[in-house]
Structure formats: structure tokens, C-alpha cells
Amino acid sequence: MSFTIDASAGDYQSLRDSFRWQVPDAYNIAWECCGRWAEDRSRFALYYEDESGYSSAWTFWDLQKEANRLSNALSALGTVRGERIAIILPQRPETGVSHIACYQMGAIALPLSHLLGPDALRYRLENAGARVAIVDQASLPNLLQVKASLPDLRHVICIDGAIVRGVHQWRRLLQYASAQYRPATTKADDPALIIYTRAATGKPKGVLMPHRTLLGNLPGFVCSHDFFPKPGDMFWSPADWAGTGGLFNALLPSWNFGQPILAYHGCFDPEKAYWLIEKYGVRNIFFLPGALRMMMKAVAKPKSRFDLKLRSIASGQEPLDMTLFDWAREELGATVNELFGQTEINSVVGGCCSLFPPKPGAMGRAYPGHQVALLDEAGLPVTEGEMGEICVARSCMGQADPAFLLEYWKNPEATLNKHFGAGEGAWWRTGDLAKQDADGYFWYQSRAEEVVNSSSCRFGPGEVGKRLQEETPDPLKRALPPISDPGRQAS
Numbered sequence: 001m002s003f004t005i006d007a008s009a010g011d012y013q014s015l016r017d018s019f020r021w022q023v024p025d026a027y028n029i030a031w032e033c034c035g036r037w038a039e040d041r042s043r044f045a046l047y048y049e050d051e052s053g054y055s056s057a058w059t060f061w062d063l064q065k066e067a068n069r070l071s072n073a074l075s076a077l078g079t080v081r082g083e084r085i086a087i088i089l090p091q092r093p094e095t096g097v098s099h100i101a102c103y104q105m106g107a108i109a110l111p112l113s114h115l116l117g118p119d120a121l122r123y124r125l126e127n128a129g130a131r132v133a134i135v136d137q138a139s140l141p142n143l144l145q146v147k148a149s150l151p152d153l154r155h156v157i158c159i160d161g162a163i164v165r166g167v168h169q170w171r172r173l174l175q176y177a178s179a180q181y182r183p184a185t186t187k188a189d190d191p192a193l194i195i196y197t198r199a200a201t202g203k204p205k206g207v208l209m210p211h212r213t214l215l216g217n218l219p220g221f222v223c224s225h226d227f228f229p230k231p232g233d234m235f236w237s238p239a240d241w242a243g244t245g246g247l248f249n250a251l252l253p254s255w256n257f258g259q260p261i262l263a264y265h266g267c268f269d270p271e272k273a274y275w276l277i278e279k280y281g282v283r284n285i286f287f288l289p290g291a292l293r294m295m296m297k298a299v300a301k302p303k304s305r306f307d308l309k310l311r312s313i314a315s316g317q318e319p320l321d322m323t324l325f326d327w328a329r330e331e332l333g334a335t336v337n338e339l340f341g342q343t344e345i346n347s348v349v350g351g352c353c354s355l356f357p358p359k360p361g362a363m364g365r366a367y368p369g370h371q372v373a374l375l376d377e378a379g380l381p382v383t384e385g386e387m388g389e390i391c392v393a394r395s396c397m398g399q400a401d402p403a404f405l406l407e408y409w410k411n412p413e414a415t416l417n418k419h420f421g422a423g424e425g426a427w428w429r430t431g432d433l434a435k436q437d438a439d440g441y442f443w444y445q446s447r448a449e450e451v452v453n454s455s456s457c458r459f460g461p462g463e464v465g466k467r468l469q470e471e472t473p474d475p476l477k478r479a480l481p482p483i484s485d486p487g488r489q490a491s
Contacts, residue, residue, distance in 0.1 A: 005219060005368065007227040012356045012365060012440075019219065019368035021399045027188035027211050030067070030104035033255035035183065038064035044260045047280055048093050051266035058093050060258070066093075067100035068181035069174040074105065076177070077155050077168075079132055081106035081184060084194065086125055086133040087242070088112045088143065091263040094159045094170065095241050096251065098134050102193075103211070106184035109193040111242040114139040122146040124196050125153060128206055128409065134170075137161030188212035188402065194409055195244055197343050206409030207343050214252050216403025220347025220367040221253040224337045225284050225312035226354040229257045233311065236262040236276065237286035244343045249286045249314065270298035274306045283311040289318050292336075296327050303331055310334045314350070316341070319444060325360040338364055340442065344405045344418070345392050345428055348372055349442055363434065363442040370403065371396040374436055375427060379420035387445050390434050391420060391427040400424060 004022070009015035028035075037043055037060040046058040079085065085102050087109055089095040102109040110128050112121065114136065121142055125133065129152045135143055137160050144164075147153060159170040186192075192211045196204040222228050235254040239246035254261040262280050266272070273295060276282065287295075292315065299305060310332050316339035320328075328336050337351035340363040349372055350364040358364075366372040373381055374388030382388035395401060407415045420427040433445040 005222050005227065009355065012352075015355060016366075016368050020397070021215075021369055021402060023188050023212055023215060023400070023402050025187060026185055027215065028103055028183065028186045029192055029211050029214050029252065030100045030102075030183060032214065033103075033252055034060050034064050034067065034100045035104070037255075037258040043258060045255060046093055046096060046261060046263055048091075048263045048265070049276070050092075050264070056093065060255075063093070063097055063100060065179045066097045066174070067104065068179050069177040070097060070101035071105050071181045072177040073173045074101065074107070074132065077132065079105070079107060079155075082108060082191070083132070084108045084110045084128045084130045086110040086112055086128070086130040088114050088116075088121070088133060088135045088139045089159070089241075090114045090136070090138075090265050091238075091241055091246075092136075092159075092265050093263065094134070094136075096255075096263070099193075099247075099252075103186075104181065104183035106186050106190065108191050108208075111193065111195060111247065113240055113242040116142070118142045118145040122149060123203065124206070125150050127203075128194055131155070132157065134159065140164065140167070186211055188215070189406070191406060193247075195242075195247075195343055205411055205414060208406045208409045210402075210406050212402035213346075213405070214248065214256060216369070216401060217248040217347045218253060218256065219369045220339065220341070220350055221249065223352035223355070223367055224249075224314040224339050224347070224350045226337070226352060228253075228284060228312065229259045230311065232281075233259055233283050234262070234281050235259060235284045235286075236264070236280070236282045238264065238268050238273070238291060239286060239288075244341070244346050245286065245316070248346050249316075249339070268294075270294040274299060274302055274308070277308055277310065278306045281309060283309055284314075285310065285312075286314045286316075289315055289320050289324060292320075292324055292328060296324060296331075300327075301331060303333075308333060313337065314339055316350075319361040319363075322360050325358075338362065340364065340390075340432075340444070342430055342432075345403055345430070348392050348403065349390075359439075359441050361443070362437075363444050365440045365442070369396055369399075370401060372442070373427070374434060374442075375420060375429075379427065384438060385435060387433050387435050389448055390430045390432045390442065392430065394426045394428065395424045404428065 006018045041061040043060050045060045045063050049055040085107050087098045099109055110130055132155045134157045140158050157168045157170055189210045191208055193209050194206045196206050237250035241251055313334045313336045315336050335353040339350040341347045348370040349366055351358050371393035373391055375391045376382050376388055418429050431448050433448055434442045436442050
């Protein structure tokens with residue numbers, strides 16, 4: 001373990017004071033999330049189900065062996081350290097396998113939503129210079145439409161479906177690949193993945209994250225699930241594994257602690273959600289408020305129909321109203337911990353109801369290991385109760401905060417413009433405005449540009465939401481929205 005959370009701390013301040021980062025020089029997400037657990041062949045990592053009812057179960061040993069085969073196959077195709085490998089897949093076992101394979105090779109994973117249209121795919125793949133793309137039958141047609149315009153893209157691997165000329169079949173490619181692989185040694189600061197932001201205006205920016213990003217997300221994850229893990233914990237979130245919410249608020253932290261997670265491939269259905277939680281004994285969930293509202297509307301009294309054993313609920317992207325907060329506590333059996341973060345710097349503020357009382361609608365308090373403050377336009381602290389921009393220090397208690405991105409991919413000017421100051425004393429500007437009360441709770445107000453441009457704003461909140469979905473096809477409207485907007489969110 002590269003940090004220590006004192007679950008016995010009697011109060012919030014004691015928890016913060018007792019926390020220290022312990023970032024090792026050598027650090028790799030694949031080892032932390034799979035390799036070190038794989039020797040135990042009885043330890044389950046993933047339960048999978050799709051809309052048709054097909055299901056499977058995978059141990060960490062199963063995942064590691066398949067990841068080893070994929071790493072060997074990718075190496076045989078000429079893939080080398082530092083190259084970008086696009087993963088254009090929904091929640092399914094091959095998605096997790098692809099991530100582990102990339103990280104242990106020292107390659108850079110490029111997770112992309114399987115719902116992106118051709119133009120959106122082309123921009124991201126071209127900007128990142130992806131050399132390999134791993135797709136399924138549903139996302140392959142959109143990729144093939146633009147493949148000819150992507151000279152860097154040398155190989156396409158399809159995990160299912162019919163044989164297509166020029167496309168490698170997953171099973172055939174891995175069939176004769178060795179299940180033994182010697183992982184690359186990576187430093188904590190070595191690049192691991194690129195996640196593209198979603199923006200209402202301008203082009204999406206690629207957020208280049210190092211391996212240590214996982215470590216930086218763990219205190220927030222542990223606290224938002226009331227000191228995860230505990231015996232019997234089982235995780236699920238419908239959040240897209242192509243975004244920060246699905247990866248760093250669900251999949252990777254669960255595996256970091258050697259705990260199982262449910263993967264469901266299908267559109268979000270509130271009644272099906274109850275059924276899945278009951279069937280798999282899910283105890284920990286990360287659901288957006290919109291999904292919780294759908295569940296409340298579909299089944300107002302779930303206790304009368306489902307045997308639910310939820311222990312923790314985390315949520316984000318927008319404040320919970322009191323009605324939804326109370327309903328979740330009474331009918332789902334757990335108090336919701338709200339979260340704040342963004343793609344670039346995630347899970348820095350939130351709740352931990354087992355340690356300090358929740359205030360419904362509040363973003364929460366700064367999590368251990370993160371120094372958060374409200375600053376004015378000059379980079380100076382505002383007084384209590386005044387509105388300021390949420391900013392995160394590059395260091396906390398004299399230690400560098402590992403949650404930070406390395407940079408915006410191929411965009412040093414944008415990286416520089418997001419900071420007050422330079423070096424370890426710099427502050428990251430989130431672009432979100434909030435107020436802070438006397439107890440240290442943050443209360444979200446708005447995006448900074450919404451205030452600056454309020455007199456000439458061309459798009460209202462509803463219209464902005466439509467603009468954000470222009471790059472994705474209609475099926476997204478039926479699914480739980482991916483958590484990757486750089487506004488107030490949990491990713």
C-alpha cells in the first residue's frame with residue numbers, strides 16, 4: 001500500500017493530519033490492479049452480464065493470463081513502449097484485459113467511448129496518434145469509415161463478430177500467444193493513459209495521466225465508500241469505462257484492492273439495476289443523481305420487491321436534492337456521499353458519512369492528501385462565504401499530490417493556462433466556482449465561464465447538454481451519460 005488511511009480516526013481533522021503519501025519510484029497500474037492478486041486463482045475480479053442474459057465470471061488469474069497473451073500479441077504486431085492503443089469498448093471483460101495489457105507493456109491506453117461517431121473518433125485517434133485500436137462489432141463500422149484517413153493506425157483488433165478484411169480477430173490473435181509475459185518496469189511518473197475531455201466549445205483535450213494517477217484517486221475512493229474495502233464488498237457502476245468516472249471511480253480502484261466488480265453491457269434500465277444489485281450482492285455503487293432519480297421514479301419502495309444489501313453509495317456531477325438524498329438513505333439503505341473532481345484532477349473533494357455528517361447538496365470537504373482552496377482571479381484566497389474558483393495545490397503538506405495529470409496532450413499552452421503559479425507551489429484551476437462554509441464544506445455555484453459570459457451566453461444549460469451529445473449517436477440518450485464532462489462532476 002502506497003498510502004495509509006486511518007479508518008479509526010475519530011474526526012475529519014485527525015484523518016487529514018495522519019495521512020501521508022508514499023509514492024514509490026517504480027509503480028505500474030497493471031501490477032497494482034491485477035498482477036499482485038493473480039497468484040490466488042480463487043480470487044474473483046469480474047462478474048459480467050449483458051442484455052441477453054449471457055454471463056461469465058473471471059478471476060484475477062484469468063485476467064492476467066489473457067492480458068499476457070494480448071501483450072505478447074501486440075508486441076508481435078510491432079507495438080512498443082509509449083505507443084497509444086485505443087480501447088473502444090463497452091463494459092466487458094476484454095476492456096479490462098486490454099487496460100492491463102497496455103499498462104504492463106508501458107504502452108499508453110487510449111480509452112474511447114464505443115458510442116462516439118466517426119468524426120469524433122477520427123479527431124481523437126488522429127490527435128493521439130493511435131497505432132492500434134481494439135473494438136467490438138458495434139464500434140467497428142464507425143472506425144472503418146475513417147480508418148483510411150488515419151495513417152498512424154496500423155492495426156485494428158475486433159473482439160467479436162464476422163471476419164473483416166484487414167481486421168485482426170481477437171481469438172485468432174491470442175490463440176497461439178504465450179500466457180507468460182514479463183512486465184515492463186515503469187516509474188510512477190511514466191505516462192499510462194489519455195482520456196479526452198468533453199467540452200461545450202472547442203476541441204476536446206487529451207488529458208495525459210501517469211501511473212501514479214490511480215494512487216492519487218484512492219483516498220477519495222476509500223472515503224466516498226466509507227473506508228472501502230470491507231469484507232463482502234462488491235462494486236458496480238454504470239459509468240462508461242472510457243471516462244474517468246468509470247475507470248477511476250469504479251474499475252481500477254476496485255481491482256487495486258483486489259475486490260470484484262460487476263460489468264454490465266447494456267443500456268441503463270432502473271428496474272434492471274435493482275435486479276442486478278440483488279443478483280450479484282452489490283454492496284457499493286457509484287451512480288449519478290440522474291440514475292438514482294430514474295430508480296426512485298421506477299420503484300419508489302424497492303425494499304418491498306428487492307433484497308438489497310448496499311453499504312455505500314457515491315454520486316457526483318450535480319448536487320442531490322433533499323428528496324433524493326432522503327429516499328436513498330431510507331429505501332436503498334445507505335447514505336449518499338457526493339463527490340467532486342474532473343478528468344484532470346479527480347476525487348479531491350467529497351463526503352464520508354461514516355466520519356463526518358453529510359450536508360445534502362454540498363460537494364463535501366477536501367479529501368486526505370489534497371489541498372483545496374477558493375481563489376480569486378488574482379490567485380488569492382477569498383474570505384469565508386465568498387465565491388471563488390476551486391483550485392487544487394500541486395502539493396499537500398509538503399508532498400506532491402499524485403492525482404495530477406502530466407499535461408494536456410500536445411497542448412502545453414492549455415496546460416500552462418490552467419495554473420496559478422509554477423512548480424510545486426502552483427495551483428490547478430478547475431474552472432468551477434464555489435463557496436465554503438465555516439465547517440469547510442464546499443458548495444458548488446457554477447462554471448467560471450458561465451459567470452464571465454452571462455450577458456452574452458448563446459447556450460443555456462439544456463442547450464449545452466445537447467451540444468455535448470452532438471458527437472455521439474442516439475443510443476447515448478437511452479444510456480447513463482458517461483462521466484467525463486470537465487464541469488462539476490465526479491470525473
